[in-house]
Amino acid sequence: MSNKAVAYVEPGVVEVRDIGYPDLVLHDGPGVNPLNVGRKCNHGVILKVITTNICGSDQHMVRGRTTAPSGLVLGHEITGEVIEVGSDVEFIKVGDIVSVPFNIACGRCENCRKQDTHICLNVNPDRPGSAYGYVDMGGWVGGQSEYVMVPYADFQLLRFPDREAALDKILDLTMLSDIFPTGYHGAVSAGVKTGSTVYVAGAGPVGLAAAHSAQLLGASVVIVGDLNAERLAQARSFGCETVNLREHDNLGEQIEQILGIPEVDCAIDAVGFEASGHGKDAGEAPATVLNTIMDITRAGGRLGIPGLYVTGDPGAADKDAQEGTLKIRFGLGFAKAHHFVTGQTPVMRYNRDLMKAILSGRAQIAKAVNATLISIDQAPEGYKSFDGGVSRKFVIDPHGTARKRLEMEASDAVFS
Incomplete structure (x- = not known):
């Protein structure tokens, strides 16, 4: 057959x-x-x-x-x-x-x-x-x-x-x-609960699933950031706020316009290792999302990271990134006492x-x-x-x- x-x-x-x-x-x-x-x-x-x-x-x-x-x-x-x-x-x-x-x-x-x-x-x-x-x-x-x-x-x-x-x-x-358990795991790992303000990096399918999951868990506001206008429109179609990071390179300022303060309770990385920098002329910068979500998440907040990171990336721009070594501001996460959850999702x-x-x-x-x-x-x-x-x-x-x-x-x- x-x-x-x-x-x-x-x-x-x-x-x-x-x-x-x-x-x-x-x-x-x-x-x-x-x-x-x-x-x-x-x-x-x-x-x-x-x-x-x-x-x-x-x-x-x-x-x-x-x-x-x-x-x-x-x-x-x-x-x-x-x-x-x-x-x-x-x-x-x-x-x-x-x-x-x-x-x-x-x-x-x-x-x-x-x-x-x-x-x-x-x-x-x-x-x-x-x-x-x-x-x-x-x-x-x-x-x-x-x-x-x-x-x-x-x-x-x-x-x-x-x-x-x-x-x-x-x-x-x-x-x-x-995709649904992965988005949900990102939201649970980020500590989303009733009333939470949540930032989701990435409006691809996993990011959209994470945003919908945050809504199911009771978030008061879900903000989705991406470089793609069509994907952001899809996020708005079910009640999310959005930020176009091609047009705006300062995410904190955009969050402040939405919430009145430049930070959220929880953040989810649904992008992974092929991340791009923010702004019109930005190129690939694999640590962008991780550093950004540390910057805009409140002290004591949690970061759910269902986005894929690999130990071998032959297409990366530099030798360090080719083996999964990224320039992450870990000291910032330490200073803000962030809780990180990474890895594949335990679907069951x-x-x-x-x-x-x-x-x-x-x-x-x-x-x-x-x-x-x-x-x-x-x-x-x-x-x-x-x-x-x-x-x-x-x-x-x-x-x-x-x-x-x-x-x-x-x-x-x-x-x-």
């Missing part, structure tokens, strides 16, 4: 390839750690992918800003239907529709037992933590495909309680694999509660991030558009399942 998948080829280029139907073994291939080759996964399942999203973290690889090898199959945001279960799977059944946390986690190690599934000790021989379709993460095959193997199914998979309700909300529920800590918020109608994450369906053959163009700054969260629909569902709902609405 064929299996179309989106693969990284070279900087700026992805293509759709047939990678063959998966089985419950991790085979050798681009990016697979030699110590993981041949790993048997009788605890896993095969999914027919319903939706799989393009992530900003994928873009770092596609831009050539990591050491990702050519041929790496992309995609760590996966929602699908179980069509085959391994002999060791007890509770997940064929026909279940499930969300796959992007963190691959065994459920058995010390960290998994503490809900630190983002730093599982048993799935990546190189370091704690793993993910599908990502460089230096063990080599687990990505899910921007028609079918994908998912290990440790009983532990990892979030099963939706009602098939029809799940399909009705599929554009929202697809965000549970990464949040996804069940966020699922309930979606199914109840409380969370409107697809609207907040402007979810946009595309076919798997349109994925290369989706990557180009996303890289160009379009304010959309592209959702790949490999089998047309989501589109058919939306068309059916639209038809029912016309005749009701």
Whole structure:
């Protein structure tokens, strides 16, 4: 059986390839750690992918800003239907529709037992933590495909309680694999609570998810900063204040115009290592966001940092940044007694509660991030558009399942 998948080829280029139907073994291939080759996964399942999203973290690889090898199959945001279960799977059944946390986690190690599934000790021989379709993460095959193997199914998979309700909300529920929990983790890590004033750096999908999460947590004002006017307009569409940092290089002054004081209670970095300086002629400056959020967050405040930072960036402008060494004003953070939280998001800590918020109608994450369906053959163009700054969260629909569902709902609405 064929299996179309989106693969990284070279900087700026992805293509759709047939990678063959998966089985419950991790085979050798681009990016697979030699110590993981041949790993048997009788605890896993095969999914027919319903939706799989393009992530900003994928873009770092596609831009050539990591050491990702050519041929790496992309995609760590996966929602699908179980069509085959391994002999060791007890509770997940064929026909279940499930969300796959992007963190691959065994459920058995010390960290998994503490809900630190983002730093599982048993799935990546190189370091704690793993993910599908990502460089230096063990080599687990990505899910921007028609079918994908998912290990440790009983532990990892979030099963939706009602098939029809799940399909009705599929554009929202697809965000549970990464972007929504990641934005929410940024807001929780920043200490957002009722009445908080919050600054979110970055109006890409994760930044928009963080802003919506801050609203759900009770923030009184959410301010989003970015260089892209279209993305800032999207943030305003669901009630955020915005600052265009291409036009204004002094963020504190802009915050003061909004709040009356030049600081916020909490800040979230949803940009990461490809940050730009502020102002019309500014270029890349990877420590900009970290230094800025320390500057504008009150003493004793918290900084949530879900934005990606890497240990290897071959496209960086200087030697230090190429190995993840940045010029951060750590003394400022020390003087203001800031609390920093970094690292991958432990998706399983949040996804069940966020699922309930979606199914109840409380969370409107697809609207907040402007979810946009595309076919798997349109994925290369989706990557180009996303890289160009379009304010959309592209959702790949490999089998047309989501589109058919939306068309059916639209038809029912016309005749009701």
